[in-house]
Amino acid sequence: MQWDIVIGLEIHVQLATRTKIFSGSSTAYGAEPNTQANAVDLAMPGTLPVPNENAFRYAVMFGLAVNAEIERRSVFERKNYFYPDLPKGYQTTQLERPIVGPGFVDIDLPNGETKRVRIHHAHLEEDAGKSLHEDFHGMTGVDLNRAGTPLIEVVTEPDMNNADEAVAFARKLHGIVTSLGICDGDMSQGSMRFDVNISLKPKGSDTLGTRTETKNLNSFRFMEQAIAHEVERQMDILEDGGEIVQETRLYNGDRDESRSMRTKEEANDYRYFPCPDLLPVVLDEAFIEEARNSLPELPDARKARFQEQYGLNDYDAGLLAGDSKLATFFEETVTHGKDAKLSANWLLGEFSARLNAEERSVADSPISGEQLGALVTRIADNTVSSAGAKKVFEALWTGENDDVDAIIDAKGLKQVSDTGELEKMVDEVLAGMPDQVAQYQNEEDPKKRKKMLGGFMGPLMKASKGQGNPKLFNEILQKKLGG
Amino acid sequence: MHNKSVADLSRELASGTISSVELTRQFLDRIRQEDEKYNSFITVTEEQALADAKAADEQRAAGNATPWTGIPFAHKDIFCTNGVRTTCGSKMLENFVPPYDATVTANFRQAGAVCLGKTNMDEFAMGSSNESSHFGAVTNPWGERRVPGGSSGGSAAAVAARLVPAATATDTGGSIRQPAALCGVTGLKPTYGRVSRYGMIAFASSLDQGGTIARTAEDNAMMLNVMAGFDPKDSTSIDREVPDYTATLNEPVKGLTIGLPKEYFSDQLSPAMEEQVRNAIREYEKLGATVKEVSLPNAKLAIAAYYVIAPAEASANLSRFDGVRYGYRCEDPKDLMDLYTRTRAEGFGEEVKRRILVGTYALSAGYFDAYYLKAQKVRRLIQQDFISAFKEVDVLMSPVSPSPAFVQGEKNTDPVTMYLEDVFTIAVNLAGVPAMSVPAGFVDGLPVGLQIIGDYFSEARLLNAAHQFQQVTDWHQREPQ
Numbered sequence: 025m026q027w028d029i030v031i032g033l034e035i036h037v038q039l040a041t042r043t044k045i046f047s048g049s050s051t052a053y054g055a056e057p058n059t060q061a062n063a064v065d066l067a068m069p070g071t072l073p074v075p076n077e078n079a080f081r082y083a084v085m086f087g088l089a090v091n092a093e094i095e096r097r098s099v100f101e102r103k104n105y106f107y108p109d110l111p112k113g114y115q116t117t118q119l120e121r122p123i124v125g126p127g128f129v130d131i132d133l134p135n136g137e138t139k140r141v142r143i144h145h146a147h148l149e150e151d152a153g154k155s156l157h158e159d160f161h162g163m164t165g166v167d168l169n170r171a172g173t174p175l176i177e178v179v180t181e182p183d184m185n186n187a188d189e190a191v192a193f194a195r196k197l198h199g200i201v202t203s204l205g206i207c208d209g210d211m212s213q214g215s216m217r218f219d220v221n222i223s224l225k226p227k228g229s230d231t232l233g234t235r236t237e238t239k240n241l242n243s244f245r246f247m248e249q250a251i252a253h254e255v256e257r258q259m260d261i262l263e264d265g266g267e268i269v270q271e272t273r274l275y276n277g278d279r280d281e282s283r284s285m286r287t288k289e290e291a292n293d294y295r296y297f298p299c300p301d302l303l304p305v306v307l308d309e310a311f312i313e314e315a316r317n318s319l320p321e322l323p324d325a326r327k328a329r330f331q332e333q334y335g336l337n338d339y340d341a342g343l344l345a346g347d348s349k350l351a352t353f354f355e356e357t358v359t360h361g362k363d364a365k366l367s368a369n370w371l372l373g374e375f376s377a378r379l380n381a382e383e384r385s386v387a388d389s390p391i392s393g394e395q396l397g398a399l400v401t402r403i404a405d406n407t408v409s410s411a412g413a414k415k416v417f418e419a420l421w422t423g424e425n426d427d428v429d430a431i432i433d434a435k436g437l438k439q440v441s442d443t444g445e446l447e448k449m450v451d452e453v454l455a456g457m458p459d460q461v462a463q464y465q466n467e468e469d470p471k472k473r474k475k476m477l478g479g480f481m482g483p484l485m486k487a488s489k490g491q492g493n494p495k496l497f498n499e500i501l502q503k504k505l506g507g
Numbered sequence: 508m509h510n511k512s513v514a515d516l517s518r519e520l521a522s523g524t525i526s527s528v529e530l531t532r533q534f535l536d537r538i539r540q541e542d543e544k545y546n547s548f549i550t551v552t553e554e555q556a557l558a559d560a561k562a563a564d565e566q567r568a569a570g571n572a573t574p575w576t577g578i579p580f581a582h583k584d585i586f587c588t589n590g591v592r593t594t595c596g597s598k599m600l601e602n603f604v605p606p607y608d609a610t611v612t613a614n615f616r617q618a619g620a621v622c623l624g625k626t627n628m629d630e631f632a633m634g635s636s637n638e639s640s641h642f643g644a645v646t647n648p649w650g651e652r653r654v655p656g657g658s659s660g661g662s663a664a665a666v667a668a669r670l671v672p673a674a675t676a677t678d679t680g681g682s683i684r685q686p687a688a689l690c691g692v693t694g695l696k697p698t699y700g701r702v703s704r705y706g707m708i709a710f711a712s713s714l715d716q717g718g719t720i721a722r723t724a725e726d727n728a729m730m731l732n733v734m735a736g737f738d739p740k741d742s743t744s745i746d747r748e749v750p751d752y753t754a755t756l757n758e759p760v761k762g763l764t765i766g767l768p769k770e771y772f773s774d775q776l777s778p779a780m781e782e783q784v785r786n787a788i789r790e791y792e793k794l795g796a797t798v799k800e801v802s803l804p805n806a807k808l809a810i811a812a813y814y815v816i817a818p819a820e821a822s823a824n825l826s827r828f829d830g831v832r833y834g835y836r837c838e839d840p841k842d843l844m845d846l847y848t849r850t851r852a853e854g855f856g857e858e859v860k861r862r863i864l865v866g867t868y869a870l871s872a873g874y875f876d877a878y879y880l881k882a883q884k885v886r887r888l889i890q891q892d893f894i895s896a897f898k899e900v901d902v903l904m905s906p907v908s909p910s911p912a913f914v915q916g917e918k919n920t921d922p923v924t925m926y927l928e929d930v931f932t933i934a935v936n937l938a939g940v941p942a943m944s945v946p947a948g949f950v951d952g953l954p955v956g957l958q959i960i961g962d963y964f965s966e967a968r969l970l971n972a973a974h975q976f977q978q979v980t981d982w983h984q985r986e987p988q
Contacts, residue, residue, distance in 0.1 A: 063606065066832055066833075068587075068833065069603065069708040070587045070609055070709065071607075074740060102823050104823055106829060108829075111831075113823065113826020113827050114826055293872045295822075295871060296870075300711075300713035301712050301742070302743075303742060
C-alpha cells in the first residue's frame with residue numbers, strides 16, 4: 025500500500041532576553057545549578073510573577089516575521105501538573121488567546137520548488153527547570169536555572185509531507201529567529217527544541233490517521249532520523265493490520281530507537297484557567313509599530329539581495345542567507361575578498377565542511393571573515409593556487425599564523441604567474457618529453473587529449489617547485505602543443 | 508498604655524513620656540501573661556522586637572521619626588517576614604522561614620514599626636472561625652469558647668484583648684470584616700489592588716487583599732497610609748496616588764447618602780442583630796446622612812460563585828506545596844508519587860484539602876464551563892450590581908455576619924453552615940470594592956459589626972464615615988472582661 029505522510033511541528037524557541045519571563049534572574053546558560061533561581065523562580069510562598077516586556081517585544085517581532093496576526097489582548101493561563109522541575113505546580117502559558125495568531129512561512133525544497141507551511145499560532149510561556157537523574161545515587165536532582173526562561177512555542181498546521189520538508193521548515197525557522205536576534209539558535213543547549221507530530225494515511229485519502237508526537241528533538245539530523253524512524257514504525261504497524269496508538273514518544277538519536285512516554289489515556293487533565301496573578305497583556309499599536317520598525321533583514325529578503333547584489337545562484341544564496349551568522353560571515357568575507365562567487369564557494373565548501381567536522385558553529389570559527397576574505401583575494405589575483413590556498417586555510421584554522429600573506433610567504437606558496445618565465449619552463453619540460461608530445465599530437469579524441477595534458481602538469485609543477493600557476497601552465501601548454 | 512490607640516501611642520512616643528523599648532516590653536508582657544487564654548499568636552518575636560524598638564528609639568533621637576516609629580503591632584502569619592518563620596496556619600509551613608519580606612512587611616519595617624510576632628489564622632486563610640489552624644483554635648476575648656471569626660481570628664482577638672494596638676490581616680471572602688465584627692474591633696478590606704500582595708501567601712489571588720485591624724478607624728487609616736500603594740512586584744496592584752487617609756477623617760458626614768441593600772436585611776439575619784445594625788444607621792441619620800433602600804439583585808449568587816472561583820484558584824496556588832523545595836516533607840517517600848501524595852495528605856488540614864478537591868473538580872475537563880466560566884459570569888453581574896448601586900448612593904451599609912460569635916465546634920462539622928457566615932461579606936470580594944467592619948453594639952454581650960461598603964478606591968470616605976460614627980459612639984472602646 026502507498027502512504028501519505030502528514031507532519032506538523034511544535035517548536036520551542038528560547039527567547040534571548042537577559043532575564044526571565046516573570047522574574048529578574050539571569051537566563052545565561054551553563055551556570056552552577058540553582059544559582060540563577062530567585063524566590064519567584066523557586067515558587068516561594070507569596071511570590072508573584074512580573075512580566076518581562078522584552079519577551080512580548082520578541083514574540084511580536086516573531087509574529088510579524090512569519091506574517092501572523094498579533095493578538096492585541098493576550099491572556100496567560102495556568103497549565104496544572106506536578107513535576108519536581110515545575111516549581112509552582114503549574115506552567116504559566118497561553119491557550120485561548122496566544123500572542124501570535126495564524127501566519128505562514130515559505131520554504132525552499134531541494135527540488136527547487138517553494139512550499140507554504142501555515143503557522144497555527146505561537147504562544148508565550150515559561151520553560152521548566154531540569155531534572156537530573158545521574159550522579160544522585162538513585163535520587164533525582166533538580167536544577168531550576170532554566171525555570172522561567174521565556175519561550176515561544178510555535179505550532180504549525182500539518183502541512184509537511186516528508187522529512188526533507190520538515191527539516192527545511194525547521195532550518196527556515198531557525199534562520200528567522202536567529203536573524204531577528206530573539207533566539208541564539210544554539211540547539212545543543214536546547215535553545216530550540218522540536219516536537220514532531222506524524223501520522224500516515226492511505227495515499228490520496230482525505231482522512232488523517234492517528235498521530236504520534238515525538239518530543240524534544242534538538243538537532244536537524246535527529247529530527248530527520250526520528251521522522252524516518254517513526255514513519256517506518258507506523259508503516260510496519262499499519263501494513264500488519266495494526267492500529268496506531270495516539271501517544272507521546274521519546275526518540276534516542278544515539279541508538280535510533282524510540283519508546284512510548286505516555287498514551288492519550290495517561291495524559292494529564294491540565295485544568296487550564298486564566299492566571300489571576302497576571303493581567304491580560306494589552307499591546308497598543310505603537311508597541312507593535314515599534315517592533316515592526318525594529319525588524320532586521322529576514323532570510324527571504326536577504327536571499328533576494330544576495331542574488332541581486334552578489335550575483336549568487338538561487339541555491340547558494342538560499343544557503344548563505346538562511347543562517348544569519350553565516351550570512352554575516354559571508355558579507356564580511358566579501359568585503360575583504362571582493363570575489364563573491366569565490367567567497368560563497370569557500371564558505372559553503374571548505375569552511376562549512378570544517379565546521380561540521382569539528383561540530384562547531386559559525387560563531388566558534390577560529391578564523392574571521394576578514395581573514396577568509398584576504399585569502400579569497402589572493403586566490404582571485406592568482407597569488408596562490410587553490411591547492412596552495414587550502415594550505416593557507418589550514419594554517420589560519422589551526423592558528424599557526426593569522427596573516428594570509430605571511431603564511432603564503434613563509435610556506436613559499438606564491439604562484440609564479442610571469443608568463444615569460446612559465447613559457448621557458450614549458451619549453452624545457454616539453455623538450456625533455458618528445459614521445460609524449462608526439463603521442464598527444466597524434467591523438468584525435470579531445471577527451472583523451474585533455475587527460476594527456478594532465479601528464480605534463482606533474483613535471484611542470486615539479487620544475488616550478490610547485491609555484492607555477494596551473495591555470496597559466498595549462499593555457500601555455502595548449503598553445504604550444506597546438507590546441 | 509495597652510488601652511491606647513496607635514494615634515495616642517504615637518503622640519506619647521513623640522512627647523517622650525515613654526520609649527518604644529518600654530512600650531514594647533509592656534505589650535510583650537501582656538502577650539506572655541494573657542495569650543495563653545486566646546492563642547492569638549503563633550510566633551512571638553520578643554528578641555527581634557526589643558532590638559527593633561531600640562533602633563526605633565535611636566531613630567527618634569536622631570530626629571527621623573514617622574508616625575509609626577516605635578509602635579508595637581503584629582502581622583497575620585500570612586505575610587512573609589524575612590528571617591521569621593511564616594506558617595500560614597499550616598503544618599505544611601510549620602518550619603518555613605522566608606528569606607524575604609512581603610511588601611507590606613517591608614513597608615512597616617521602613618516606617619519604623621515594631622513587630623511583636625505573627626498572629627494565628629485559619630490554615631491558608633480558609634475558614635471563618637479560626638478553628639482550621641494547625642496551631643490550635645483562637646478564643647474570642649468576649650466569650651469563653653466563642654470563636655473569634657476567621658480567617659484573621661488571631662489579629663482580631665489580639666487587638667480586642669489589647670495585646671497589640673493594631674495587626675495586619677487579609678480578606679478573601681470576609682476574613683478581615685467578620686473577625687473584626689465578632690471581636691468588636693475595626694477592620695478594613697481595601698479595594699483589590701490597593702495593597703500589594705507580594706509576599707502575602709496566596710489563597711485565591713483574584714480575591715485576596717491585605718488590610719487592617721485596629722480598634723479605631725483612625726488607626727486603620729494610619730495603617731493604610733503605610734500599606735497602600737503600587738508595587739512593581741505585584742502586577743495586579745494599581746498605580747494610583749495614595750492619599751493621606753488621616754487627612755479627611757474629620758469631614759462631616761452630613762449629606763452622605765447611605766444605601767441599604769435589601770438582600771442583606773433578609774431573614775438570614777437575626778432580629779436582635781438587625782436591631783443593632785439599624786440603630787447604628789440611625790446614628791448616621793442623626794449626623795445628617797440620608798438613607799435609602801437599594802438592591803444587589805445578584806448578591807444571593809455570591810456564595811455559590813465564590814466557592815467555585817476561590818477553590819479553583821487555591822487548587823493551583825497550593826500546588827507549590829509539594830515537599831520538593833521547602834516546607835513539610837513526608838518521611839521516607841518511596842517514589843515521587845508517594846512524596847507528593849503523602850506530603851500533601853499529611854501537610855494539609857481537612858478544610859484545605861476539601862477546597863483543593865472542590866477547585867480541582869471545578870477546573871476539570873468537562874466541568875470547567877459549567878462551574879468556573881459560569882461563576883466568572885456571575886462575578887461580572889455582581890460587579891455590575893455594585894457599580895449600579897454606587898450611581899445612586901455614596902456608601903452601602905449592612906450587617907457583617909448573620910449572628911454574633913458562635914461557640915467553638917458549633918459550625919465546623921458542616922462546611923456549608925460555616926460558608927454561610929460570609930453571606931454578607933463575599934460579594935464585596937467578588938466585586939473588588941473596599942469595605943469596613945465597625946463595632947456597632949452588642950447582642951447577648953457579644954459584639955455586632957456594621958459593614959460599610961464603598962465604591963472602588965473610596966477608602967478615605969469609608970474611614971471618614973467610620974471615624975465620625977466613632978466620635979458619637981463608644982462601642983469600639985468597650986473592653987472585654
